[in-house]
Amino acid sequence: MLPAGTLADRVAIITGGGTGLGKAMALEFARLGARVVLASRKQENLEKAAAEIAGRGGEALVVPTDVRDPGQVDNLVNRTLERFGKIDILVNNAAGNFVCPAEELSVNGWNAVVNIVLNGTFYCTRAVARHWIGQGRGGNILNIIATYAWTGGPGTVHSAAAKAGVLAMTRTLAVEWAPRGIRVNCIAPGPVDGTGAAPQLWPTEEARQAVIQAVPLGRMGTPEEIAHAAAYLVSDYAGFITGEVLTIDGGTWLGRGLFKGSR
């Protein structure tokens, strides 16, 4: 666990910050001293998370935002600057997902997920980086992807394709903006319990157990485990890391040996 004060005086925008991993990251960043800006569509979720942060002595600004709309993203950046005067960290965490055979996926279904995950990440990234570059200062971007960005993800072609795009965006911008002092990294979580993923991806206990069976460490991850790693990557401790993917999946994407490693 990083010491309190690690993110002192930092201002962090976290998309999808009202629930799941986004909320866990917001709580952890606030514990470390950051002021956090929570952005997603549902004000009620954002307000609840902000109240929890305030209850622990932190400071959170709520800006209802649909990341698919570049105008709303500009508003997010402007509201953050009005309130805090600067931005240090952007976490592109917002996502949508559901399981659907590719041949049955509608054009709207494809667009709904790709627009949130790939386009939304670009709109937020561009808006924040334009500010940084205009000010001649650096910053930190963390993108939340998934291991099927490189393994493929049967049943989730929209999300897998979009996350692969975000991975390529991360590596591209890490190099393009390194001379600007902007670091760009990813976390690729494996299955994590207690978030909005559950009803979409493992809606029954049977489905959940089937997912756990695929994890060499034999359990799902926790939102807090992802949040601790996220805090490290956006902190000065990770100052020489850019363009990287930190996989936190209990060994899942590596698969199993044929003769050892079976549960």
Ligand SMILES: CCCCCCCCCCC/C=C/C(=O)SCCNC(=O)CCNC(=O)[C@H](O)C(C)(C)COP(=O)(O)OP(=O)(O)OC[C@H]1O[C@@H](n2cnc3c(N)ncnc32)[C@H](O)[C@@H]1OP(=O)(O)O
């Ligand atoms: C070997 C096993 C290894 C296992 C390893 C597991 C690792 C886990 C990896 C997980 C990686 C990623 C996880 C996540 O991203 S979790 C995030 C989950 N959270 C959410 O999805 C919350 C937000 N979601 C939403 O807002 C919605 O679900 C949605 C994405 C659909 C967007 O909402 P919106 O209101 O904009 O969209 P609509 O409801 O109007 O729908 C748009 C079109 O999409 C079609 N649709 C919606 N749901 C489904 C479905 N379940 N099946 C098929 N189609 C669907 C909908 O019908 C609309 O299309 P049409 O207009 O054509 O009808």
Ligand SMILES: NC(=O)C1=CN([C@@H]2O[C@H](COP(=O)(O)OP(=O)(O)OC[C@H]3O[C@@H](n4cnc5c(N)ncnc54)[C@H](OP(=O)(O)O)[C@@H]3O)[C@@H](O)[C@H]2O)C=CC1
């Ligand atoms: N949980 C898991 O097992 C895994 C999760 N991930 C990734 O982790 C991240 C967080 O997911 P998780 O916490 O599990 O799920 P959640 O459903 O809890 O989080 C998704 C968040 O995205 C927000 N969101 C969705 N659409 C939009 C939009 N158009 N504009 C702004 N915000 C939006 C939602 O808020 P609202 O509805 O208010 O807009 C919600 O807070 C995602 O990137 C996901 O792909 C990756 C691998 C595994």
